[in-house]
Amino acid sequence: MLTVALAKGRTADDLMPMWRRANLPAPESLDDSRALVFDVQDERFGVLRILLAKPADVPAYVSLGVADVGVAGKDVLLESDREVYELLDLGVARCKLCVAGRPQEQAERPRRVATKYPKLADAHFRRLGQQVEIVGLSGSIELAAVIGLADRIVDLVQSGKTLEANGLVVFEELLDISARLIANRSSYRMKRRQIDVVWQALENEVKFHA
Incomplete structure (x- = not known):
């Protein structure tokens, strides 16, 4: 299972069209539901779990290993100064x-x-x-x-x-400021293949729309 923490609100709203264009799994009810945890079956990940968190909390979830990867604004990354890998400038939520x-x-x-x-x-x-x-x-x-x-x-x-x-x-x-894809340092070693699927799919979208 791969767990992804997304910042609720504008960051998630701006990200999801890119996420879906990149053919990454997303629950159909994400936009309308009040749930905060979503599990989606996908052959590449087994289960992709999506957590919707307060924007300022995403770096903490990722750095502490609750989530393997996350998407948060550069502002909260700089302010929190958490130890995470910053993988990609997604170019959304500018x-x-x-x-x-x-x-x-x-x-x-x-x-x-x-x-x-x-x-x-x-x-x-x-x-x-x-x-x-x-x-x-x-x-x-x-x-x-x-x-x-x-x-x-x-x-x-x-x-x-x-x-x-x-x-x-x-x-x-x-x-x-823009949204960034970040990864937990241990997860990046242990789940590199799965994280690379997400990273490369989103990177292709960024390059295509550059």
Whole structure:
């Protein structure tokens, strides 16, 4: 059996069309079901088990061996700093990690930064030689800037419409983010043949649509 951990939400939504085009097994009910674990019979794997996890948890599932491979955004991989093999940039779920805030505060030296990415945010402002207070939040980060809890936010930006709707603008673009295929280090040795099937099938799709 090969176990795959997928990040719920946009990452899984963007990945599944590519996954199915690559002729990898997927449950028909994945899009509509509230289940979190799916087992699909396939002659190449015996059973392919798919776990739907919170995006920030996927690197932990893979690094700790609960899943053999996984798909997660580059943002959560950098923030979690888990020991996994990064096999492939899938080129889906693209966005940017940005510093944003209210336009009138752009010229001011930042004091407090709200983010879901405290490690990445702290490292960025340290590189700039700016000492800031990092406030870790898990909800709508834009709200922190709107109500004045923070004078900067560090968050993912896709279209920018949410920022615009809340009167915020991008100050800096820090990283280009996309979904990555990752593997558990032990599984990569013990289940190399099965992992290669997934890796090569997805790599062919990436190259075909490049």
